[in-house]
Amino acid sequence: MLTQLLWADDTAIRVGGELIAEGKLVGFPTETVYGLGGNALDAEAVRAIFAAKGRPADNPLIVHVADAEGIDAFCVPNPTAERLMEAFWPGPLTLLLPKKEVIPDVTTAGLGTVALRCPKHPAARALIRAARVPVAAPSGNRSGRPSPTTARHMLEDMNGLIPLILDGGPCSVGVESTVLDVTGQVPVILRPGEVTREQIAETVGDCRVAGSVMRPLREGEAAPSPGMKHRHYAPKGKMTVVRGRDAEKVAARVRELYDASENACILCHLDHMRLYGDRRKENLGADPEEGAHLLFAALRKMDDMGVERIIAEGWDEAGVGLAVMNRMARAAAFDMEEV
Ligand code: AMP
Ligand code: MG
Numbered sequence: 001m002l003t004q005l006l007w008a009d010d011t012a013i014r015v016g017g018e019l020i021a022e023g024k025l026v027g028f029p030t031e032t033v034y035g036l037g038g039n040a041l042d043a044e045a046v047r048a049i050f051a052a053k054g055r056p057a058d059n060p061l062i063v064h065v066a067d068a069e070g071i072d073a074f075c076v077p078n079p080t081a082e083r084l085m086e087a088f089w090p091g092p093l094t095l096l097l098p099k100k101e102v103i104p105d106v107t108t109a110g111l112g113t114v115a116l117r118c119p120k121h122p123a124a125r126a127l128i129r130a131a132r133v134p135v136a137a138p139s140g141n142r143s144g145r146p147s148p149t150t151a152r153h154m155l156e157d158m159n160g161l162i163p164l165i166l167d168g169g170p171c172s173v174g175v176e177s178t179v180l181d182v183t184g185q186v187p188v189i190l191r192p193g194e195v196t197r198e199q200i201a202e203t204v205g206d207c208r209v210a211g212s213v214m215r216p217l218r219e220g221e222a223a224p225s226p227g228m229k230h231r232h233y234a235p236k237g238k239m240t241v242v243r244g245r246d247a248e249k250v251a252a253r254v255r256e257l258y259d260a261s262e263n264a265c266i267l268c269h270l271d272h273m274r275l276y277g278d279r280r281k282e283n284l285g286a287d288p289e290e291g292a293h294l295l296f297a298a299l300r301k302m303d304d305m306g307v308e309r310i311i312a313e314g315w316d317e318a319g320v321g322l323a324v325m326n327r328m329a330r331a332a333a334f335d336m337e338e339v
Pocket of ligand 2: 138139147
């Protein structure tokens with residue numbers, strides 16, 4: 001199959017909408033990462049998404065809508081969910097709610113809840129409107145690879161597998177949406193994103209973070225979100241994350257690990273570049289927001305350079321830092337050091 005890469009103008013979006021309505025798959029930009037979209041109500045289209053990604057069938061998809069209106073056709077909303085939709089939609093917040101029967105079981109991997117999100121990116125919303133159906137879309141990478149934050153990155157993974165990728169430029173956020181379970185008394189973050197625990201608690205009074213966000217699942221522990229049990233965001237090189245309050249101490253340990261390795265690269269904060277002399281290094285930004293924006297592109301770049309060892313400086317887990325550290329911890333298969 002020939003994969004077309006088209007700038008996401010009105011004509012291309014119309015073509016994309018028709019493809020989705022016909023049961024085909026389309027790559028498209030959102031503010032978080034690029035998505036691989038298909039008709040969420042069409043079990044065949046959804047199966048094709050799992051196949052193109054090589055995604056395990058037990059990992060459910062997020063269903064994207066153009067706005068909150070008419071959402072009760074797909075789920076059973078509640079007052080907490082409604083308040084959060086009002087505050088954060090369109091935007092990078094995914095809400096888990098009891099699902100209605102129109103959503104096929106393959107979309108939710110057999111779960112009784114459906115994950116719903118209204119993206120902010122204008123091309124994403126225009127595509128969903130053009131398709132006239134809710135759009136199931138996981139991140140547009142092959143399963144296990146870092147999520148794509150540019151159309152080119154998505155083409156690297158999906159070339160020949162889908163008919164069309166819409167190019168809307170680099171993603172502004174850079175990490176996937178916050179996944180929030182709102183079926184219980186207190187909302188629980190299953191995957192951190194740009195919408196933070198602090199912001200959610202401010203809006204609805206309280207918010208918890210699932211324990212497995214920053215540690216591997218314990219043996220026999222059920223994954224609150226199935227995506228958490230799979231290896232994720234993995235670069236080809238072996239990665240270690242070093243964290244600590246004292247930048248000099250962190251840098252000393254990073255240098256030590258780098259110097260003991262072959263073909264290594266450091267992933268460090270912008271203002272720490274100078275601490276590493278002429279060692280090979282990539283920029284992880286000046287703050288966690290910028291880190292979220294740069295992380296996946298940096299991991300892909302290091303893959304392209306053939307890097308076999310990645311030594312990364314961590315961020316503090318406050319605010320968006322939690323989302324970046326969640327991705328880094330998984331990319332490093334939880335090889336984390338505190339100094
Ligand atoms: P991705 O599609 O790559 O952005 O990943 C979607 C994330 O949302 C994965 O971690 C899924 O496991 C999670 N997710 C989607 N639907 C549900 C659901 N019904 N219950 C729990 N987690 C979900
Ligand atoms: Mg993903």
